Amino acid sequence: MNYKTNGDAIEIFLEGPISEKTELFDVKIQNFKNIKLNLSKVTFINSIGVKNWISWTVRFSLGTKLVMEECPYVIVNQVNIVHGFVPKGTVIASFIAPFLCESCAFEMTMKLENDVHYKYAVNQLPHEVHLPDLTCTKCASPMEPDFMVEKIFSFLKEKAV
Ligand SMILES: [Zn+2]
Structure with a gap:
């Protein structure tokens, strides 16, 4: 993981699995109001990772805005199925979606x-x-699309800002 800060903004690049060892959870996140998280190098998230992730977002100060970029498909899934995985108002700026060729299965x-x-x-x-x-x-x-379109985009209904 590495990150850069600018006043009350922080941009974090996450790498590898989100688990018990993820350094992200050690960042003093309550000092920032604008959090940009790039997840392009995240490989998977386990159940302890989900738990730590949620307690991490609970530490955000009031009115903090979270923007998630280049989310792997597994993370978008978590956003959709785990209630409270991201705070209200979080924006998924981009995510990686799988597509399948019906003729040759590519x-x-x-x-x-x-x-x-x-x-x-x-x-x-x-x-x-x-x-x-x-x-x-x-x-x-x-x-x-190799996914249920309505399901994967359920996160779009959550937002109200
Ligand atoms: Zn094909």
Whole structure:
């Protein structure tokens, strides 16, 4: 893990598994109001990691904004299935989604981004999802999302800022 700070903002780059040993949980996080977390190198999260993660977010000071970038698919899953995994108002700026070719079973991942491929609900407007049209690099057939679209985007309904 490494991080840089700027006033009340901190940008953290996480690496490896999120478990009992993750250094992230040692950062004096209550000193920051804007937390940007890059998770591109996170490999997995175990149950102790989930527990530590939640107690870490509980230590945020009031009104702290968390932005999560390049979340691996496993982390987005946690956000969706573990109630309270991220504080209200957290933004998932991007995450890595798996796609599958139905003709030749070739698998690809693609980074999906907020305001490009999906949008949080704002005011009276519902959330939006615009999946990219991907073509299989092996056989040129269209690729399909290898996930339940409504399920993986459930996090979009959580936000209210
Ligand atoms: Zn194919």
